[in-house]
Amino acid sequence: MTEFELIDRLRVLMPSNASTQVGPGDDCAVLDLGLADRWLLFKTDAIVEGVHFEVNADPLWIGHKALARCLSDVAAMGGAPSHALVTLGLPRNFDAARVEGVYAGMKRLAERHGVAIAGGETTSNPERMFLSLAVIGTAGRGRCPLRSGAQPGDALFVTGELGDALESGRHLNFEPRLAEGQWLVEHFEIHAMIDLSDGLAGDLKHVLKASHVGAEILADAIPIHPAVRGASEESAEKRSYAPDSRLTKALSEGEDYELLFTLPEGESVRLLDAWQERFPNLRLSCIGKISPGSDLVVRDRDGPRPLTLDGYVHFQKP
Amino acid sequence: MTEFELIDRLRVLMPSNASTQVGPGDDCAVLDLGLADRWLLFKTDAIVEGVHFEVNADPLWIGHKALARCLSDVAAMGGAPSHALVTLGLPRNFDAARVEGVYAGMKRLAERHGVAIAGGETTSNPERMFLSLAVIGTAGRGRCPLRSGAQPGDALFVTGELGDALESGRHLNFEPRLAEGQWLVEHFEIHAMIDLSDGLAGDLKHVLKASHVGAEILADAIPIHPAVRGASEESAEKRSYAPDSRLTKALSEGEDYELLFTLPEGESVRLLDAWQERFPNLRLSCIGKISPGSDLVVRDRDGPRPLTLDGYVHFQKP
Numbered sequence: 294m295t296e297f298e299l300i301d302r303l304r305v306l307m308p309s310n311a312s313t314q315v316g317p318g319d320d321c322a323v324l325d326l327g328l329a330d331r332w333l334l335f336k337t338d339a340i341v342e343g344v345h346f347e348v349n350a351d352p353l354w355i356g357h358k359a360l361a362r363c364l365s366d367v368a369a370m371g372g373a374p375s376h377a378l379v380t381l382g383l384p385r386n387f388d389a390a391r392v393e394g395v396y397a398g399m400k401r402l403a404e405r406h407g408v409a410i411a412g413g414e415t416t417s418n419p420e421r422m423f424l425s426l427a428v429i430g431t432a433g434r435g436r437c438p439l440r441s442g443a444q445p446g447d448a449l450f451v452t453g454e455l456g457d458a459l460e461s462g463r464h465l466n467f468e469p470r471l472a473e474g475q476w477l478v479e480h481f482e483i484h485a486m487i488d489l490s491d492g493l494a495g496d497l498k499h500v501l502k503a504s505h506v507g508a509e510i511l512a513d514a515i516p517i518h519p520a521v522r523g524a525s526e527e528s529a530e531k532r533s534y535a536p537d538s539r540l541t542k543a544l545s546e547g548e549d550y551e552l553l554f555t556l557p558e559g560e561s562v563r564l565l566d567a568w569q570e571r572f573p574n575l576r577l578s579c580i581g582k583i584s585p586g587s588d589l590v591v592r593d594r595d596g597p598r599p600l601t602l603d604g605y606v607h608f609q610k611p
Numbered sequence: 612m613t614e615f616e617l618i619d620r621l622r623v624l625m626p627s628n629a630s631t632q633v634g635p636g637d638d639c640a641v642l643d644l645g646l647a648d649r650w651l652l653f654k655t656d657a658i659v660e661g662v663h664f665e666v667n668a669d670p671l672w673i674g675h676k677a678l679a680r681c682l683s684d685v686a687a688m689g690g691a692p693s694h695a696l697v698t699l700g701l702p703r704n705f706d707a708a709r710v711e712g713v714y715a716g717m718k719r720l721a722e723r724h725g726v727a728i729a730g731g732e733t734t735s736n737p738e739r740m741f742l743s744l745a746v747i748g749t750a751g752r753g754r755c756p757l758r759s760g761a762q763p764g765d766a767l768f769v770t771g772e773l774g775d776a777l778e779s780g781r782h783l784n785f786e787p788r789l790a791e792g793q794w795l796v797e798h799f800e801i802h803a804m805i806d807l808s809d810g811l812a813g814d815l816k817h818v819l820k821a822s823h824v825g826a827e828i829l830a831d832a833i834p835i836h837p838a839v840r841g842a843s844e845e846s847a848e849k850r851s852y853a854p855d856s857r858l859t860k861a862l863s864e865g866e867d868y869e870l871l872f873t874l875p876e877g878e879s880v881r882l883l884d885a886w887q888e889r890f891p892n893l894r895l896s897c898i899g900k901i902s903p904g905s906d907l908v909v910r911d912r913d914g915p916r917p918l919t920l921d922g923y924v925h926f927q928k929p
Contacts, residue, residue, distance in 0.1 A: 294707055296733055302707065306714035307728035308721050312693060315729075322729035324694055326749070327646060337655075337696040337731055337745045344735050375630060376642055378655040380698075380743045382736075389612055389620065396624035403626050410625035411633075411640035414655055415614055417662050418700075420738045425698045427655045427745035431644070 318503070319440050320366040320487060323432070331431040334372045338362045342384070342421035346465065352391045354465040355424065356398025362490070363428040364406065364469035365550045369488040371478030372432035373471070376411045377403060380425040382418025395424065406471060436478055438554065443485035443504035447555035447583040450564070454576055455493055455551065456521035456543035464548035473572060474552055481564055486554035492547035494589075494600055500553070501589060510581035510600070512593035517543040544600075555583055636821070637758050638684040638805060641750070649749040652690045656680045660702070660739035664783065670709045672783040673742065674716025680808070681746040682724060682787035683868045687806040689796030690750035691789070694729045695721060698743040700736025713742065724789060754796055756872065761803035761822035765873035765901040768882070772894055773811055773869065774839040774861035782866035791890060792870055799882055804872040810865035812907075812918055818871070819907060828899035828918070830911035835861040862918075873901055 304317050314332060315323035321334040340359050342348055360377060367374045379399065383392065396410075403410050408428070452473060458464040470488070477483050485504060489496050493515070501508055521539050556564065561579055568577045581592075590597040622635050632650060633641035639652040658677050660666055678695060685692045697717065701710065714728075721728050726746070770791060776782040788806070795801050803822060807814050811833070819826055839857050874882065879897055886895045899910075908915040 299707060299710065300733060302711060303714050303733075306711060306718045307697075307730070308718055308726070309729070310693070310725055310727040313727040313729050316727065317730035319730075322694065322696065324729065324747075326644070326651070326693070327649075328644065331645075333644070333747075335694060335696060335729060335745070335747060337698045337743070339698045339700060339732060339734050339743065341700060341734055341736055343737070375628070375644070376640065376653060378640065378653060378745065379625075380655045380657045380745075382657060382659060382741055389617060392617065393620060393624060396621050400624045400626055407628055408626070409628040409631040409634065411627070411631050411642065411653060412625070412635035412637075414657060415618060415621075416657050416659055418659055418736065418739070418741055419661075421736070423700055423736055423741050425655070425657065425743040427653070427696065427698075429642075429651075429653060429747065 315437070315439060320369040321372065323370070323437050328431070328434070330434050332434050332437060334367055334370050334430040334432055336363050336366045337425060337427045338366065339423060339425035341423050350465065352394030353398035353401070356395035357402050358465045359424045359426050360399045360402050361467060361469045361550070363426045364402070364471060365488040367428060367430045368469050368471045368474035369486050369552060370432050370437045371474045371483065371486065372430045372437070373475060374406060374408050374428050374430035376409045376429050378411060378427045379413035380427070381413065381415045382423030383415060384421050385419050387422070433478065438478060438483040438486035440485055440487055440500050440503035443500050443506050443555045443583045445506055445583055445585045446558055447484050448558040448561045448579050449508060449510065449553070449555050449581045449583060450577060450579050451493065451516065451551055451553045452575055452577055453549065453551040454516045454518040455489070455549050456518045456539070456546050458548040459546060461520050467550040469550065470552045473575065476571060477554065480567065481556050481560055484555045484557070486552060489549040489551045489553055490547060492545040493549070493553065494544040495547070496553055498589060501587065505587070507584040507586040507588040508581055509584055509590050509592055509597060512540055512591050514578055514580045515540060515543050516576055516578040558582060633755070633757060638687040639690070641688070641755050646749070646752070648752050650752050650755060652685055652688050652748040652750055654681050654684045655743060655745045656684065657741060657743035659741050668783065670712030671716035671719070674713035675720050676783045677742045677744050678717045678720050679785060679787045679868070681744045682789060683806040685746060685748045686787050686789045686792035687804050687870060688750050688755045689792045689801065689804065690748045690755070691793060692724060692726050692746050692748035694727045694747050696729060696745045697731035698745070699731065699733045700741030701733060702739050703737050705740070751796065756796060756801040756804035758803055758805055758818050758821040761818050761824050761873045761901045763824055763901055763903045764876055765802050766876040766879045766897050767826060767828065767871070767873050767899045767901060768895060768897050769811065769834065769869055769871045770893055770895055771867065771869035772834045772836040773807070773867050774836045774857070774864050776866040777864060779838050785868040787868065788870045791893065794889060795872065798885065799874050799878055802873045802875070804870060807867040807869045807871055808865060810863040811867070811871065812862040813865070814871055816907060819905065823905070825902040825904040825906040826899055827902055827908050827910055827915065830858055830909050832896055832898045833858060833861050834894055834896040876900060
């Protein structure tokens, strides 16, 4: 059973209530607690030693990653995070200085975004460190772009450059796109948005499924990270859908933590101009468009073909 | 290093911000998000297989306990929980039906209290199940009884009957005292409140330390659970402060999840009368009073003596 199959089975066991605007299945839960112009965002996420980071990883970046993953989900809702709680499962014979390093990494990132770390809990997890973060924030009432909002005809955009996050260490030290997400929602009619954790192919499929639409992406428009463009092709597997293993890495390696979003195609030029002005150091790429139906196709020099490659599925990793 | 010593070292690494009314160190974080008459409560807690429950425990009660522990903390703030997120670390070769049982246990309890389970996250924790809950709720603005609010002269009360929670299974199937906590705050001037997880002795010490006060408790007034009163004394260790091993269990076994609170002594009789009317099936006991200074003494037939017995400290358990 994959992670996604299990989650589907568990979803029916999650009761809702009247103040829940968006429950399981989006980047954050969205709650209406009665604030005049804001909705509350609520998110949890965990990273585990040996699964999401190596035993000898720099503790500062372990802490950074744990918090940054949640902040990236808040960014994907166009929201502003405000408070976090830390649940820490500690292995036997833990090194207190190392634990302090993890908290120092969280503190540095939290302070940069005005987030309070308002407490949490420590417990024992004998074999390995388990670091679970809970984050709340707010977003404009009625203005959260959901996974389900993509419409046929929308242009499809992605921030940054993709691939090589695992080998380069960007999966640890990435910067959550909070300013970018808030700015997008404030200035444009963003129909759908998601942060890239499972890889562009996998996360785009989440959007398409939730929105009941398809998409066509242009192979030459995918922003492949320079580290991948310069790499030899020996280390990457060839797949059926495309002869280019660099593209495979950019589409499916995962942990890019960039923003993928859609908006009406007519806004594309205005967006690209304004983006270049506001975020001159972060690439923004139009990589295709949303289509009716449910197919995801990649178009390259040989024409369109179905994209059969998924993002990685966490449970199938060791 | 104990859990509490580590937490003290980590606390300086937790930044605050202007909307944080109460940060680390109380039952919940208390946040002012701008709601006219409510504060937001925010809490996380985790239970771990082999640490907080046995591998073969009934999955319904595992789920129940995970959520109930957080709800008990909300109860200790006089609050009403509204939403929860579940972070689940799954061991290798997990049994999907067992996982569904855990969620069914959470669902049953959540529905009883109008709590939505608004999503969460699954991940891998290869050796054992790790179940972390995040809960938000609200409480009356400016009306949360904190650990730091106890005043000399206050009467000290505890709900329910203490001891034997681990052996009887009450540590799994206890009912969080939500209605009781809300009722107390609504009708009385509750100065300090805490839920009993570490044992009466340990948790009372948290209140005394936070409030910079002492207390005198009456040995004969401690509500010892009938299962302890009827038990032989063979299985309980004798300690220096008191000859009665039953009392030791009631003071220090932990995981009672009852409410311990203080209020002005002059309100005691009115409280006991109103409680009997409102909660006829739940015992309420006045067990002593808050005193100046910092000493915690137990008074029995032989006079007062210092209480040297702590509640259990989690890290010192296997």
